[in-house]
Amino acid sequence: MKAFVASLATESNCFSPIETTRQSFHDAFYAAPGAHPDRPTLCSAPFIAARERAARGDFELVEGTAAWAEPAGPVTREGYESLRDEILDQLSSAMPVDIVLFGLHGAMMAEGYEDCEGDLLGRARRIVGADAIIGAELDPHCHLTSAMIRASDVLVAFKEVPHSDFSARAQELVDIAVRAAQGQISPAMSVLDCRTISPFLTTHTPGRALLAQVRALEHDPDIVDISVIHGFPAGDCHDVGTKVIVITDANPEKGRAVAETIGARVRALGEDRLPAMPLPAEAVRQALAMPGQPVILADRWDNPGGGVAGDSTFLVHELLGHRDVASAVGGLWDPQAVQQCRQAGKGATMRLRFGARGGDAAGTPVDETIDVTALCDDLVTPFQESTVSMGASAAIRLGAVDVVLTSKRVQTFHPNVFEAMGIPLAERKVVAVKSASHFQTAFAPVCAGIIFVDCGGPFPSDPARIRYKRIRRPIVPLDSPHTAPMVHECE
Incomplete structure (x- = not known):
């Protein structure tokens, strides 16, 4: 057998003013055919899983391009089409193939394309024909569309939020695709639209309990795989929302029933599906009163991973009201301030304006006399099995408050963001991170507690208040649950 693998991914925030171009992919992560590193990135784990199976002799592997852009606004038409066509040309050159594997995100939008993944998968299907197996790994914060479903045989999404399982899920995707290509199973996808926008964390109840139920249902020998698609509220498109995929071995009726069981659980999650999020002043008060250190404050709605600036x-400002308390903030995106610090040099004392360059929604800039305590040409931080560059960075100190400034817009995945800049977390009472959830995997084992903070900011955090133009109605919470029953798709 022969398999082809490629990856094209980003998460498009329709309300972000930050442009995504082809260069955005090259700046974040781009690997030409055969050049993908030995470690996976969030949306390219199928490369590593496919290499492992090829090494075992399961198939001959042809690698295409892998490209990822940091989440921002929709991709330019030229950016998307050029990368799409590059990958499709590679697929055409690899023909004939038995298996096509994609690492996607699922929430990419571009000028003229509301559903980039559906477009890519549909064009791939036309190249390979009906008999080849097409499978893709998705981020659960995606928009699952009918075009994606109809063009694919196997769609699997990460189960965990934060996404600690993207490598494991890639291995499961490849395994299902191989079994299908060998005729061992006949995958049938049953998809239920829950008609709600209900993203949740699997580190907290009730999301953890829902995931446990999903795993228990997968013990049924007829059930091949189950994915819960949370949806991405900041994408203004027809298919925003939470959905369930159940893959059975040629038993779509059972798939429908299992999807309905999970869908009912999703609809019952309620407001406690996300942790409590106090405002900044209250969050700092709680952190200072909490025993032990460090206490992590998660700036959930200024997370670059959601397509906003992270500045x-x-x-x-709230921590500067307690400037005698050892604390830290990072990484805050401000390339201009980083450059000024680099010009001044480590050890310099200078007047610096930083932060809030994106407008009023990001607050007001900080104007202070600061000490430059550390500089780094390229701050590289771990993320699960991968590494991520935050670019040239600077650490500055204002009283007892340390701030890590970065030149690349990347969320704070790991304590290394601080430790590598000479800021020991164990010596800080409060540490504020720019991340919605991914920080938890690495920070939770080394902190005294975590408080998620509602700082407002540019990310559209409340779906009920988002001014959608394209979303399909009715849907909860925009509409009453009684008017928005769950719907089976592609039947």
Whole structure:
């Protein structure tokens, strides 16, 4: 057998003013055919899983391009089409193939394309024909569309939020695709639209309990795989929302029933599906009163992983109100301030304005006399099995408050963001991070507690208040649950 693998991924925030171009992919992660590193990135884990199976002799592997752009606004038409066509040309050259594997995100939008993944998968299907197996790994914060479903044989999404399982899920994708290509199973996808926008964390109840139920249902020998698609509220498109995929071995009726069981659980999650999020002043008060250190404050709505700048200053200002308390904030995106610090040099004392360059939604800039305590040409931080570059970075100190400034817009995945800049977390009472959830895997084992903070900011955090133009109605919470029953798709 022969398999082809490629990856094209980003998460498009329709309300973000930050442009995504082809260069955005090259700046974040781009690997030409055969050049993918030995470690996976969030959306390219199928490369590593496929290499492992090829090494075992399961198939001959042809690698295409892998490209990822940091989440921002929709991709330019030229950016998307050029990368799409590059991959499709590679697929055409690899023909004939038995298996096509994609690492996707699922929430990519571009000028003229509301559903980039459906477009890519549909074009791939036309190249390979009906008999080849097409499978893709998705981020659960995606938009699952009918075009994606109809063009694919196997769609699997990460189960965990934060996404600690993207490598394991890639291995499961490849395994299902191989079994299908060998005729061992006949995958049938049953998809239920829950008609709600209900993203949740699997580190907290009730999301953890829902995931446990999903795993228990997968013990049924007829059930091949189950994915819960949370949806991405900041994408203004027809298919925003939470959905369930159940893959059975040629038993779609059972798939429908299992999907309905999970869908009912999703609809019952309620407001406690996300942790409590106090405002900045209250969050800092709680952190200072909490025993032990460090206490992590998660600036959930200024997370670059959601397509926003990551430069809001609300928590910086709040901590400066307690400037005698050892604390830290990072990484805050401000290339201009980083450059000024680099020009001044380590050890310099200078007046610096930083943060909130994106407008009023990010707060007001900080104007202070600061000490430059550390500089780094390229701050590289771990993320699960992968590594991520935050670019040239600077650490500055204002009283007892340390701030890590970065030149690349990347969320704070790991304590290394601080430790590598000479800021020991064990010596800080409060540490504020720019991340919605991914920080938890690495920070939870080394902190005294975590408080998620509602700083407002540019990310559209409440779906009920988002001014959608394209979303399909009715849907909860925009509409009453009684008017928005769950719907089976592609039947």
